[in-house]
Amino acid sequence: MNLGKAKGAIMTGIIASAIVGLIELSYLILPIVFRGSFENIRLLIDVSIWGGLAFGLYKKSRVCAIGLFLYYEVLTFLKVIVLKNTANFNFIFWAFITYGLVRGIMGTYYYHKFKTNEDETDINMTL
Secondary structure, eight states, rough: OOOHHHHHHHHHHHHHHHHHHHHHHHHHHHHHHHHHHOOOOOHHHHHHHHHHHHHHHTTTTTTHHHHHHHHHHHHHHHHISSSSTTTTTTTTHHHHHHHHHHHHHHHHHHHHHHHHHHHHHHHHHHH
């Protein structure tokens, strides 16, 4: 993987996180629009955490990339296994989002690996 492919992998992670973030945001906004009331503070916290981690992935943070993956997997585990809410679970959607987030993790690690190598090369060329 080179620097261009690493940036592409990071973009895949950003797209996957944006999809989940927009779905969560729609769960937050639709009751406000149709019922005129704010019902769930947990969704507001969830959207805020998801948006912050997605912005960190956009800034190429490895910690945020891993945080997004773990946050998504833990929430999915809690919904499916602990709460036994399998009616809303879609394996294909889960696999697509998981793939995107793993690509985001790989992209951030390779980006920093190649960025560090380029910085060292620039320093050696100026000496």
